[in-house]
Amino acid sequence: MPEAPAEVRRAARVVLLDPDDRILLMHGFEPADTSRTWWFTPGGGAEAGESLEEAARREVAEETGIDAFELGPVIWRRRSSFAFAGRRWSNDEWYFLGRTEVTAWDTSGLTELERATTAGLRWWSRKELLETRETVYPPGLGGLLGALLEAGPPAVPLVLDSQDE
Numbered sequence: 245m246p247e248a249p250a251e252v253r254r255a256a257r258v259v260l261l262d263p264d265d266r267i268l269l270m271h272g273f274e275p276a277d278t279s280r281t282w283w284f285t286p287g288g289g290a291e292a293g294e295s296l297e298e299a300a301r302r303e304v305a306e307e308t309g310i311d312a313f314e315l316g317p318v319i320w321r322r323r324s325s326f327a328f329a330g331r332r333w334s335n336d337e338w339y340f341l342g343r344t345e346v347t348a349w350d351t352s353g354l355t356e357l358e359r360a361t362t363a364g365l366r367w368w369s370r371k372e373l374l375e376t377r378e379t380v381y382p383p384g385l386g387g388l389l390g391a392l393l394e395a396g397p398p399a400v401p402l403v404l405d406s407q408d409e
Contacts, residue, residue: 252323255335256300257287259320260313260342265393266367268308268349269380275329275361282379283368285339300340307358308365309350316341319397322382322404329357339382341397381407 260268269283286307290299297315305311320339325332349365368376370393373386382388382404 252334252336253289254296254299255287255289255337256296256303257285257337257339258300258304258313258315258342259285259339259389259392260304260308260310260344262347262367263345264367264369266369267373267385267389268310268365268367270307270365271363272361273363281363282381283366284381287337287339289335296338297340300338300342304342306353306355307351309348309353310344310346312346313342313344316343317397318401319392320382320388320404321401322406324381324407326407326409329361338401341392383407 262268268286270286271281271283273282274280286304287300288303288307290296291302294302296318300315301311304313317340318338319341322337322339323335324337325334327333347367351359351362351365354362370386370389373380373389376386380386388402388404
C-alpha cells in the first residue's frame, strides 16, 4: 500500500477550451497496470512560492505546449486522494477556466513520470463526454462543462464531490 502523503498538495488544473468549446484532456494510465486508464484536465501541483495562477500557466505550457491562452477565473474546487505510481497523492484542486485559439499540442515538456504515464491528449466535445464510457476526472465532467457553457463561470467556485480512491 502506498504511503500517505505528509501534506495536501495545492494543485491548479485548467479547463482549457478551444474556439469550438471543446475541452483538452490528457489520457493517463497507472504504470503498474496499463489497462487502468482515465482522462483528466492539464494541471498539477504548485511549486514553492508559486501562485495557483502561475502554476496553472506553467502546467498547461509544460503538459500541452500551449502557452497562448487566456486564464479565467476559478470555476470549481475539489479534494482528491488516490494511489498512483506507487504513492498516495492528496490534492486541493483549483480548476481555472482557460480559452485558447491553439488546437495543436506538444508534449515535449512532460516530466519523466508524465511521459511514462501519459498516452496522449485529445479535444473532447460536451456530447462526447456525456456519451463516453471511459473514466474522466472530475466525474461528471460532461454535465459540468455543459452548465459552464450555458451559464458561464459561477460567481464563486462550485465545490465538487471529493475523490477518495
